[in-house]
Amino acid sequence: MTRALLLLIGVECLVGGWWIQRHRHAVRPPLPNLTEVDRVTAAEFRERSGGARSTDDWFKLGEDYLATGFFPEAEACLRHAAGLDPTAADIAYKHGFALERIGRISEANAAYHLAADRKHPRAKDCLYAIGRNHLRLEDLPAAEAAFARIEAMPGARLERAILDARAGRTAEAEAAAKLLAAEFPTAYPPVALRIRLAVARGDGAAAATLSDAFVRRARPLPTPFDTDVDWILRRASAVGRDRLFRDAGRDAQAGRTAEAEAKLREALEARWSSEIADRLAEVAFVRGRRDESRRILAEAVERGGPSVAALWRLGQAEDASRDPTEAIRTWERAAALVSGPEGQELLLDLAQAYQVRGDQSQINHYRARATLAAGIENLDRGAYDVARQSLEESTRLDPRSPNAWFELAECHRLAGRAADARAAYARCLELDANHGRAIRARALLSD
Amino acid sequence: MAELPPNPRQPRRVQALFVVALLIPVLAGIAPYVLPGTPLPVLISPVSHFPPTSLAFAAQTLGPAPGPRPRIANVRIVDLDRDGRPDVLACDAERNRVIWYRTLPSGSFEEIPLGDEVSAPVAAVPVDLDGDGDLDIVAAVLGNVLPTDARIGRVVWLENRNGRYINRVLLDNVRRVSDVQPGDFDGDGDIDLAVAVFGYNHGEILWLENKGGGQFRDHLLLATDGPSHVPVADFNGDGKPDIAALVSQEHEEVWLFENAGKGAFTPRRIFESANFDLGSVGLVVADLDHDAKPDLLLVAGDNLEVNHHYPQPWHGCLWLRNGGAGAFDARRLASVGGVYAAAVADFDGDGDDDIVLACMFNDWSRPGAASLVLLENDGRQNFTVTTLADRPIHLATVAAGDLNDDGKPDIVAGALNLYSAAAERTGRLTLWLQTTGGRP
Numbered sequence: 001m002t003r004a005l006l007l008l009i010g011v012e013c014l015v016g017g018w019w020i021q022r023h024r025h026a027v028r029p030p031l032p033n034l035t036e037v038d039r040v041t042a043a044e045f046r047e048r049s050g051g052a053r054s055t056d057d058w059f060k061l062g063e064d065y066l067a068t069g070f071f072p073e074a075e076a077c078l079r080h081a082a083g084l085d086p087t088a089a090d091i092a093y094k095h096g097f098a099l100e101r102i103g104r105i106s107e108a109n110a111a112y113h114l115a116a117d118r119k120h121p122r123a124k125d126c127l128y129a130i131g132r133n134h135l136r137l138e139d140l141p142a143a144e145a146a147f148a149r150i151e152a153m154p155g156a157r158l159e160r161a162i163l164d165a166r167a168g169r170t171a172e173a174e175a176a177a178k179l180l181a182a183e184f185p186t187a188y189p190p191v192a193l194r195i196r197l198a199v200a201r202g203d204g205a206a207a208a209t210l211s212d213a214f215v216r217r218a219r220p221l222p223t224p225f226d227t228d229v230d231w232i233l234r235r236a237s238a239v240g241r242d243r244l245f246r247d248a249g250r251d252a253q254a255g256r257t258a259e260a261e262a263k264l265r266e267a268l269e270a271r272w273s274s275e276i277a278d279r280l281a282e283v284a285f286v287r288g289r290r291d292e293s294r295r296i297l298a299e300a301v302e303r304g305g306p307s308v309a310a311l312w313r314l315g316q317a318e319d320a321s322r323d324p325t326e327a328i329r330t331w332e333r334a335a336a337l338v339s340g341p342e343g344q345e346l347l348l349d350l351a352q353a354y355q356v357r358g359d360q361s362q363i364n365h366y367r368a369r370a371t372l373a374a375g376i377e378n379l380d381r382g383a384y385d386v387a388r389q390s391l392e393e394s395t396r397l398d399p400r401s402p403n404a405w406f407e408l409a410e411c412h413r414l415a416g417r418a419a420d421a422r423a424a425y426a427r428c429l430e431l432d433a434n435h436g437r438a439i440r441a442r443a444l445l446s447d
Numbered sequence: 448m449a450e451l452p453p454n455p456r457q458p459r460r461v462q463a464l465f466v467v468a469l470l471i472p473v474l475a476g477i478a479p480y481v482l483p484g485t486p487l488p489v490l491i492s493p494v495s496h497f498p499p500t501s502l503a504f505a506a507q508t509l510g511p512a513p514g515p516r517p518r519i520a521n522v523r524i525v526d527l528d529r530d531g532r533p534d535v536l537a538c539d540a541e542r543n544r545v546i547w548y549r550t551l552p553s554g555s556f557e558e559i560p561l562g563d564e565v566s567a568p569v570a571a572v573p574v575d576l577d578g579d580g581d582l583d584i585v586a587a588v589l590g591n592v593l594p595t596d597a598r599i600g601r602v603v604w605l606e607n608r609n610g611r612y613i614n615r616v617l618l619d620n621v622r623r624v625s626d627v628q629p630g631d632f633d634g635d636g637d638i639d640l641a642v643a644v645f646g647y648n649h650g651e652i653l654w655l656e657n658k659g660g661g662q663f664r665d666h667l668l669l670a671t672d673g674p675s676h677v678p679v680a681d682f683n684g685d686g687k688p689d690i691a692a693l694v695s696q697e698h699e700e701v702w703l704f705e706n707a708g709k710g711a712f713t714p715r716r717i718f719e720s721a722n723f724d725l726g727s728v729g730l731v732v733a734d735l736d737h738d739a740k741p742d743l744l745l746v747a748g749d750n751l752e753v754n755h756h757y758p759q760p761w762h763g764c765l766w767l768r769n770g771g772a773g774a775f776d777a778r779r780l781a782s783v784g785g786v787y788a789a790a791v792a793d794f795d796g797d798g799d800d801d802i803v804l805a806c807m808f809n810d811w812s813r814p815g816a817a818s819l820v821l822l823e824n825d826g827r828q829n830f831t832v833t834t835l836a837d838r839p840i841h842l843a844t845v846a847a848g849d850l851n852d853d854g855k856p857d858i859v860a861g862a863l864n865l866y867s868a869a870a871e872r873t874g875r876l877t878l879w880l881q882t883t884g885g886r887p
Contacts, residue, residue: 005464012468016475028484033812036869069755070812072489080487102490103759136761138721166721188648188672192698195670199714211670215649218596232753271867272515303514305541306564337543337566339590339619340598376598376620403620434658436665 028052029061029077032070038271041068041240052077055084059091062098067235071101082111089118093126097228105133124150125224131159132225140166154180155223158189170197180221181213188217212444216382216414241270248279257287274304278313285317293317308334312346319353328353335366341377344370368398375407384415395427402432410441418445492758494784495810500821500833502794504879509535509548509859510558513839517541517875518592519861520569524848527573527582528610533848535859536584537876538568540592545571545584545605548876554851562605562612566590571605574629576638577661581607585617585640587627592863596647600624602640602655617655617663622646630679630688632656633710639663641677641690650674652692652702656710668704668712672696676730680741683773691743693730697723701730701745705773717775718745718767725761726750733791735766735800736828743767743775748786748808751865756808758784764804764822781832783820785809792847792856794881799824803835805842805860811868818842819860819879839874841865855881 029049034042045064052058062077075098082091096111109130116126131146144163147156157180165173174197180190191214198206237246244267251260264280277300285293294317300310311334319327331350335343347370354362375391378384391408398404409424425442428435518541527534527547535548535556543564548556561584570587577583583606590599602618617640618624625645632639632654640655640663652674655663673696682689687706694700701718720727726749735742745765750756763782767775785808794801802822809816818840822830835858843863850857858879867873 001461002464005461005468008468009464009471012471012475016471019475020478026484027487030486030489033814036811036867036872069757071755071757072491076487076489101753101757102492103757103761104490132723136722136724140721143721166719192671196716199669200716207670208667211651211667214670218648220648229753236754273867304516305514305518306543308566333564337564338599339566339588339601340621342590342597342599380598407620432662434656434662434664436653436656436667439664440667 027080029058029080030073032065032073038241038267040244040266040270041242044240055081055088055091058084059088059094063094063235064239066094066098066101067232068239071098074098075102075104087118089115089120092118093120093122096126096129100129100133105136109133122224122227124153125227128153128156128224131156135159153224154184154187154221155225158193158221161190161193165193165197170200173197184219184221186217186219187221188214188219189221191217208440209444212441218380218382241267244270245276245279248283252279252283252286257283261287272303274300274307274310277304278310281313281317285320290317290320294321306333306337308337308343308346311337312343312349315346315349319349324353324356335369338373341373341380344373344377347373364397368394368401368404371397372401372404372407375404375411379407379411379414382414384411387411388415395424400431402428402435402438405431406435406438406441409438413441413445421445491813492760492784492810492816494758494760494762494782495813495816497783497817497820497832497834500823500835502821502835502881503883504835504858505882506836507878507880508874509556509876509878510537510546511875513862513873513875514541515867515873516864517861517873518567518863519876520567520589520592520843520863521571522844522846522859522861522876523571523573524846524850524859525573525582529582532852533850535846535850535876535878536571536573537861538571538586540567540569540589540863543567545586550850562603562614565601565603565614566599567592568603569624570626572627572629574638576604576629576657577606578637579607581609583607584612585627585629587624587642589623589625589645591623592865594647596622596649598622600644600646602627602642604661606661615661617661618642618653618665622650625674626676628677628679628690630690632688632690632706632712634687634708641679643674643677643692645675646672647696648672650696652677652690652694652704654690654704654710654712666710668692669694669702669714671698673698675728678730678732678743680732682741682769684740684771689773691717691730691732693727693745695725695727695749699723699725699727701743701767701775703773703775715773717773718777722761724750724752724759726759728786729788731789731791733800733802734769735791736768737800738769740769740771742769744780744789744791744802745777746786746789746804748784748806750785750808756785758806758809758816762786762808764789764802766828778828780828780830781820781822783809783817783832786820787843788845788860790845790847790858794821794847794856795823796855797824797826799826802830803845803847803858805845807841807843807863809840811840811872816840819845819858836879838872839877840868840872850878851880853881857881 029052031049058081065074078095092115096108099108112126116123127150134143150156161173161176177190177193195210244263248260248263268276281293281296297314315327315330347366351366371390371394375387378387394404405428412421428438520540521538523536532550537546544560547559565588567589568586569589573582586603588601600623604615605612626643628641629638637657639657642653644650651670652668673694676693690704692702699720703717704712725747727747728749729746731744748762764780785806786804787807788805804820817834819836821835841862841864842860845860
């Protein structure tokens with residue numbers, strides 16, 4: 001029995017020794033420098049970096065490093081995952097994406113080629129990325145060749161038009177940009193190219209017309225990069241402290257305020273930020289702890305700076321704490337900072353606060369500003385009918401505001417009401433003869 | 448023969464061996480979870496670490512200690528009160544103030560906020576806008592340092608009335624304004640303004656014609672996304688101030704608006720890069736080769752393409768050399784990660800201009816990544832790249848000048864933290880007073 005056990009122990013030592021030696025030299029995921037990362041996220045990464053075993057473990061850790069900005073570590077994990085499973089197209093794609101983030105452009109392209117060869121479902125997007133990478137390397141012929149292979153893709157078409165313009169093929173560039181602008185009526189990049197072409201040929205009138213169109217087109221052209229950004233942001237919100245913040249928001253929306261508060265406190269304790277403090281103050285307010293909400297917001301203003309949003313909420317907390325004088329003071333401080341479409345609700349709160357005091361002049365002043373802000377927002381969204389109502393109200397409340405008359409004139413012009421537009425521009429310029437935007441816009445009206 | 452009695456120790460020995468035989472596989476089983484293993488090597492940025500400079504500087508904090516995320520968007524050295532002592536003018540986008548750090552006779556500084564709060568000021572230029580003999584301030588107001596296309600930008604004049612600064616809005620309801628620079632563009636003797644409206648998806652380059660009495664008329668030079676800086680100088684030597692404009696947001700161009708007189712400009716693109724990811728983020732006028740023609744330094748280091756940054760090999764400093772008559776040729780001076788700003792001075796006192804670069808988006812996760820870099824000129828515009836400081840980090844703006852009247856150029860830099868950093872690497876405003884290397 002003793003001999004048998006000794007023999008067994010001998011075999012175990014040999015096998016065990018080999019096993020331990022193997023794992024001593026086993027590759028482990030790199031751990032980023034976590035000294036400046038909040039402790040919730042740091043703890044999560046420490047745990048996960050110790051446990052990566054399978055290809056999937058390495059891949060998912062690489063994706064999470066990518067989403068949280070640890071690009072070299074992401075590239076290392078994805079590189080290892082690609083080595084473990086060289087046939088996996090998505091690993092190759094993400095590895096290419098990670099290489100791109102750290103500026104290893106040629107290697108990124110090799111990875112994208114691999115992904116495309118492996119029949120990645122986004123094989124055309126790989127070609128787009130390859131083309132863009134050639135632009136990063138300023139290799140224009142290679143970029144042109146890559147984009148030519150995906151000639152139907154809008155992003156590729158725009159890039160080819162830009163390359164045409166750069167090469168002096170201005171007629172081709174103009175034609176391609178014009179077609180893209182027609183197919184994507186809300187996209188501004190083709191118009192930005194057309195403006196440059198017009199300036200280059202000295203056509204000031206065309207440049208002016210195109211400049212007006214440029215402003216009205218709100219969106220970029222769709223590109224494959226949008227998909228990448230979406231998954232990165234989604235992934236980032238599922239990691240560490242950001243996950244707590246996301247889940248707290250979901251709890252709050254579902255009415256689970258206690259759970260929301262617990263998560264927000266944990267997130268805030270991990271690392272203070274004014275955004276989390278603001279959300280915590282909102283939850284505290286909803287739960288009836290208005291004084292505490294006020295305290296949190298006052299701290300947010302002190303530590304994070306007097307932003308419009310923080311000041312507005314602080315004023316609301318002060319108002320709810322039956323301190324309307326302080327609320328007005330805080331709101332007026334915020335109102336001095338807002339411009340354009342910003343702060344509509346803040347301005348209405350001020351108008352309401354003065355309503356209680358019966359100060360008609362201030363009521364009109366803040367309502368005029370609030371309706372102007374609303375009008376600008378809707379004008380910029382292309383909602384001209386809604387904008388019109390707000391802007392007409394604004395000019396009624398403050399008939400001496402040249403900006404309000406200008407925005408109303410723009411609203412009329414863009415809605416096709418030329419006569420109304422001319423009248424509003426005229427009123428604007430009576431009040432401010434130097435309103436350059438009004439002068440330029442009026443010139444765009446056909447006689 | 449009598450039988451030997453059984454060995455009383457034998458059963459215990461067997462038990463012990465049995466236990467050992469059980470333990471060995473258990474220990475081997477947990478080994479993978481406790482042994483350190485070999486960390487996978489990571490690729491390191493090649494543009495983040497440089498040898499230390501041979502010049503000596505003593506760093507000190509200017510103003511209050513930083514909060515969790517200080518946001519100084521712009522610094523400038525200027526003798527605002529014309530008392531013979533250069534001061535520091537700073538745009539604080541966290542406190543929403545333009546702040547004057549006035550140099551006292553003792554050499555210390557007094558913090559004086561100017562005017563009322565403005566939402567995220569990012570440029571403040573001292574200029575006598577109303578011609579009354581004192582220096583006013585004109586500020587570019589972004590409205591928000593975070594990306595937005597909303598029309599929340601402004602140009603604000605802080606009018607100096609006997610030392611008290613009064614806010615007057617010269618332009619509003621435009622997209623985020625990132626720069627404003629003075630110049631008499633129409634040659635009528637008063638100061639006009641060049642304006643960069645960066646926005647986000649939409650922007651424009653304007654000039655504001657001074658009509659007197661605080662009234663300005665805006666003129667459009669170019670509608671485009673991404674104009675960030677509009678430095679003014681007589682680039683073509685015809686005696687009239689021209690406007691250069693840096694346009695990023697994937698365009699990566701520099702435009703020159705040559706002043707044709709009486710408010711007319713001829714636009715021309717003098718630089719463009721096919722690399723849409725160049726990350727151009729600063730444009731500075733400097734006659735680097737001392738040929739009496741103003742050149743331009745372009746710095747590139749922006750890289751927030753997704754939600755986090757990383758230094759790219761093409762980041763750094765380019766020299767757009769003015770060859771005369773508005774012709775420029777581009778030459779890369781240095782590759783440095785995450786550069787956001789540059790300033791020029793003869794730091795080593797050898798008669799040529801050196802350059803200091805401030806880094807906002809370098810590889811901060813690795814110790815020793817440079818936040819302040821010195822490019823030392825050999826006299827022929829060849830530059831040696833050295834690290835002047837590796838903290839504080841996230842430096843977005845830098846200025847150079849002799850702050851303590853010892854004949855040696857000093858440096859002031861401001862940090863703009865989009866993310867938090869460790870306390871020992873977080874700064875707000877930092878001075879580097881040169882202690883060696885200059886000659887009176």
